[in-house]
Structures are given as structure tokens and as C-alpha cells.
Amino acid sequence: DGGITQSPKYLFRKEGQNVTLSCEQNLNHDAMYWYRQDPGQGLRLIYYSQIVNDFQKGDIAEGYSVSREKKESFPLTVTSAQKNPTAFYLCASSKTSGRAVGELFFGEGSRLTVL
Amino acid sequence: GENVEQHPSTLSVQEGDSAVIKCTYSDSASNYFPWYKQELGKRPQLIIDIRSNVGEKKDQRIAVTLNKTAKHFSLHITETQPEDSAVYFCAARMNSNSGYALNFGKGTSLLVTP
Numbered sequence: 001d002g003g004i005t006q007s008p009k010y011l012f013r014k015e016g017q018n019v020t021l022s023c024e025q026n027l028n029h030d031a032m033y034w035y036r037q038d039p040g041q042g043l044r045l046i047y048y049s050q051i052v053n054d055f056q057k058g059d060i061a062e063g064y065s066v067s068r069e070k071k072e073s074f075p076l077t078v079t080s081a082q083k084n085p086t087a088f089y090l091c092a093s094s095k096t097s098g099r100a101v102g103e104l105f106f107g108e109g110s111r112l113t114v115l
Numbered sequence: 116g117e118n119v120e121q122h123p124s125t126l127s128v129q130e131g132d133s134a135v136i137k138c139t140y141s142d143s144a145s146n147y148f149p150w151y152k153q154e155l156g157k158r159p160q161l162i163i164d165i166r167s168n169v170g171e172k173k174d175q176r177i178a179v180t181l182n183k184t185a186k187h188f189s190l191h192i193t194e195t196q197p198e199d200s201a202v203y204f205c206a207a208r209m210n211s212n213s214g215y216a217l218n219f220g221k222g223t224s225l226l227v228t229p
Contacts, residue, residue: 031215040124042204042221043159050214058216090158094215102147102208102215106158 003027006091006107013078013085013114021076021110023091030096032074033104036060037088046089049074050096078112086114117142119207121220128195129228136223138205139187147208148181148188149217154201162203163190195227 004025013019025032031050035043045058049068063082068074074093078085088111092104118141128134140148149164165172165179165188172179176195181188192199202224206217 033216035219040221042121043219045216045218048214048216056214096215102217103149103161103164104151104159104217106160108158 004091004093004105004107006089006110008110009108011110011112013112015114016080018077018079019112021078021089021091021112023074023076023107024072025074025093025105025107026072027093027105028071029093029105030071031094032068033092033094034058034064034066034074034076035090035092037090037109043090046076085112087112117145117207117218119205119218119220121205121223123223124221125224125226127226127228130195130197132195134190134192134195134199134225134227136190136203136205136225137187138189138207138220139185140207140218141186142207143183143186145207147217148179149206150177150179150190151204151206151219152201153204153222159204192225195225197227197229200225200227 007022033048034046037043044060046064047066049055065077090109091107094104095101121138146167151159152162153159163179165181176193178191202222204222205220
């Protein structure tokens, strides 16, 4: 069953701690993305990666870091430098060629709460 | 970068009525305009999309129209049902410098009352 898996679904963090959110896909998609969702704010792009070993900052990259060592995996680290990290984080992937290019498939999300 | 404005932020209709959500975008080079539906606590899912070489696309009760000259596109839902209640997001593909990333509107919370 193909899809995108995010873990954990819920995560609590103390201030000053880094946390890493996992995102794995078996859709054989080249591109992967991280979005942040806050109430009334829509989805805002944090980072994206079009190919393995390459990634680009989105609109709100400050306080976050990513890696793309494997095609299937695109973990997001929320660092202590992120001033307001409590949010719902969505990972997505897409094709970069062929039919349905650019259509984003989302994971179920990870809800991070900073205590 | 691309800026997508979406209106209204909330919309309440009676079952059976139509609902219309409108979006505008700023980058004239944008060429892909999807609509996503997000039910409470779930992931956004694509319901319909349109590319810049067509002006209208329909799929059963939902349709999307695109006016490239005016840089706006709209979602139309006819014969609404309570299960249509959700948050709807429009999006536009950013320019080629951002690969295939989408820029989203802030969402419209649609409530269909029986």
C-alpha cells in the first residue's frame, strides 16, 4: 500500500530541545516537502527537495533543518532556534515528470506541542 | 514569491445550495492550480486541479474555473451535502525557481447545514 508515513503523530517538547519529525514515502516520488499549518494561516512551506542530496529553503525555514540522504526519506528537525514551534507539520511528495506532475500527496501530519 | 489570496474565510450554506470559493494569485507565470479538501484532523486531499491551458474543469458536483488574464480561479460545489463540510485550500504552483512547491491560500471553512 503506497503512501507517505509521518511519525510521531503527536510530540511534546520542552523549550530548548531539538526534535526530529520523520517522513517516509514509498511512492517513488523525486520531490518532497515540509509544510507548517497554523489555524487560519493555511499551509506555509518550510523546506523542499527536488532530488536526493539537495534541498531548498521555503518561506519560513528559520529554526528548521532537513536532510535528504535517501529518496524515500526527508526528516525535519525543529531546533531550539524556532521561536514558536507549536504547530501541525505536514510532509508531502510529488512526481517531477510525467502525468500528474506536481500533484502533492500528503502524510497524516505530526502535531508538535512545546511545553 | 507567489501570493495566493482566498475568500471567504468561512462559508455557511444550506444543504442543496451551491458554494463558491474564490482565489487570486500574483505570479503570472503560475501554471497549475489545485484545490485541496481537509477534514478535521486529517490530511489535505486533492479534489480537483486545473492547468493554465484550460479555462474550466468539472468533476461531478465540483468544478473549477480559471481566468488567467485576471489571475483568479474559483471552486464551485453544487448540490452541497453535509459531508462537504471541511476546510478547502486553493493553491498555485510557484515559479520554476521553487521547483514544484505549491503556495496555498489561507483556507475556507465550509459548513453545510442540513
